[in-house]
Every structure is written in structure tokens, then in C-alpha cells.
Amino acid sequence: MWGVGPNAVPDSPLYLAKQRIGIVDMLRAAESALRGLKMHQTYIDVTGNNIANVNTDGFKRSQAEFEDILTALTKVRGMPDPGTPGTLNPAMVGLGVRLHAIDGQFSQGALKITNVATDLAIQGEGYFVLQGPTGPVYTRSGTFTLDANGTVRAGDGKALLSTTGQPISVQGSGVTGAPAVSISPNGQVIASNGTQQAILGTIQLARFTNQSGLERVGNTEFRITVASGPAITGQGNTNGLGQIISGVVETSNVDMGTELTNLIVAQRGFSANQKVMTATDELVDQLNKLR
DSSP states (O other): OOSSOTTOOTTSHHHHHHIIIIIHHHHHHHHHHHHHHHHHHHHHHHHHHHHHTTTOTTOOOEEEEEEEOOOEEOOOTTOOOTTSTTOOOOOEEOOOEEEEEEEEOOOOOOEEEOOOTTBEEEESSOEEEEEETTEEEEESOOBEEEOTTSBEEETTSOBBBBTTSSBOBSTTSOOOSSOEEEEOTTOEEEEEOSSOEEEEEEBOEEEOSOGGGOEEEETTEEEOOTTTOOOEEEOTTSTTOOEEEETEEEOOOOOHHHHHHHHHHHHHHHHHHHHHHHHHHHHHHHHHTOO
């Protein structure tokens, strides 16, 4: 589609003119627009995922960030080399855009009251630590239940870990009957039947030097990476960790107003890059029709 035309004779003035003044520069514009289309599609993908998870408890939104690609020096015939004393500023042409990062936004979500003792939220910094198949995983989603054996588990079945690194369980507490479970702000899990009381364990929380370096593994859970740094663990209200609130859960931190605005911006950017592609195609077509 984009060439110098079938009627152009190699090394002829017309052939060389098409190469010099049109085709190369226009292909550069088309390449920049193509990269722009791809990056705005990524922008739409990230925004769409945020909107889809607006009601997902413990979800943390993401933000796509972009940067320009290395620019090319455009040297006009007769222009001195850049750096020569007394010369003009170098003429630079950008080569498009690329993805810089997709960063997680870890602001606190709103708290939703459930009045269920095993529903938990962290007010402040920190993550609950769950027993994953290949090591601990971390989450802000605090919807927990007791299984048939009395072990505190997340919705996907992973056990909630204590500060000793072991699952928290009602079994072996010494409290008879069907004890009620309550959880204190520092994470102590207490079983009581009205006359007997026992501390089952203390919920372990973890925080990270670089939260954005955590790897998302699904189910609103995260895994440690080299970029995140090691987990800094402890119980609630200690070591820079927040306090645990029982009877509530943290909702998604997605703001629909922000996401719909981002979606409009992404759509406009996508459409603008489409127009650049169309204009480039039309101009190259006109060059190819030169006789």
C-alpha cells in the first residue's frame, strides 16, 4: 500500500523525490500512530478492568503510564552537525509512545459494615497473610469464615496465618460447646462460650517498602517480588501496621468518576491516532499517483 508507485523508475528524480520528501517521513508518522493505537488500547484495557472490579472487596485499581520513544535527529541539508559551536538547536522528531508502567494504586477503600465477626478490614497500612500453595500470599480482602474444622479461611479456601506462621483454628482451644469468635484491634482471635475464653492466636499482618512491586495473582491477592522487597510482618497497631476492625470489609478503591473520565480520554486518544493513520495513508496515496 505504501510504496513509491509502479511508474517510478529507480534512481529517477521522481523516484528519489518520493523517497526523500514523502514516503520515509510518512511511514514514520504512521508508525508513531500505530504505537499510539496500541498504547491507548492498553489504556482502555486497564481502565476497563478497574471498572469491572468496582464492587470487588479489597481490589486495588491500576493506572497505565506512558513515555515517549527515543527521538530521531532530523538533519537538513547544509545544517552543521549538532554540537558545533554557534550552530542551531538540533531538530528532533519523536518516534511514538510506549508503555512505561502499569502501577497499582493502593489508597484505602471505603469500609462496608457487615456485622459478621470474621469479616475484617485493615485501617491503615498492611495486608492479611494467607497460606498459598507455594508460599504466603497477601490480600486486603477480609471476608473470612470458619471451615468445618474451625480454621479461619479466605473465600478461596486459603488459611489465614497467625504471627507464628500457622493457621488460626478454634480446635484445641479448650473452650467447650460452640464458642463465639471475636477479634481485637491488634488481631487477637478470641473464642468464648460465656464462661470460658481462650486466645486462638494473633493475626499476622505484612507491609512492604514498595507496594507497587507486588505481583497480582488473582483473587485480589498479591505475591512478593524482588521489586516489592521482603514482607515486614507483625500484629496490628505495631511496626507501622494498621489496626484490624472486625465486622466490616474494605471495598474497592475504584472511583467511577475517575475511571469514566479516563475512558473518555483513552477513546479520544485512540480516535486521534486513527485519524493520523488515515491522513498518512491518503498522503502516501497521493504521492504514489505522481507521474
